[in-house]
Amino acid sequence: MGAPYTARCACGSVTATIRGEPVGVRQCWCRQCQQISAGGATTNAMFRVADIELNGELATHGYLADSGNTLTQSFCPTCGTAVMGRSSARPHLRTLRFGFLDEGHGLAPTAAIWLDEAPPWATIDPALERFDRQPPAPPS
Ligand SMILES: [Zn+2]
Ligand SMILES: [Zn+2]
Known part of the structure; x- marks a missing residue:
């Protein structure tokens, strides 16, 4: 396992290749993620922009x-797959x-x-590190 990782939405209109390891992998239970995921948490890998070819x-x-940050969510306009x-x-x-x-990417969350x-x-x-709200930013 390891980079490069590949990605594809349900209809194939959006694809990506990621040539680097994630700086963090988390599960997020915020309300907006519940809306994106149809009711559960989202599970996400944070990658550096420079490593992503979309x-x-x-x-x-x-x-x-709620964190005070402006979030921009991206989706495939055709099939609705949450991209990033x-x-x-x-x-x-x-x-x-x-x-x-x-x-087959082999990644798994380490925090919720x-x-x-x-x-x-x-x-x-219970194996996940837990945060009630927004955790500190991962290292850049
Ligand atoms: Zn699509
Ligand atoms: Zn969230």
Whole structure:
């Protein structure tokens, strides 16, 4: 396992190749991630912008998050697959959704964040580092 990683949306209109290791892999339970994921957490790998080669058109939605950062979420405009997010606090990183990454990548989350907003039925792997809200930024 390891870089390069490849990614593809459900319809194939958006693809990516990532030539570098993620700086962090997290599960996020914030309300907006529940909306993206249809009710659960999102699972995400944060990669450096310089390592990502993205092909295809994206639809985007930006908003002011509870963290105080402006988040911009990207989707395939044809099939709706969640592709990635970017935060105004971390312009050098993109948060790629596990559902966009091709299978066999071998990555797994090490932390669960925004547990304050998780539904009561959520099951959190006890092996994960836990954060009730936004954790400190990963190293650049
Ligand atoms: Zn698509
Ligand atoms: Zn989230």
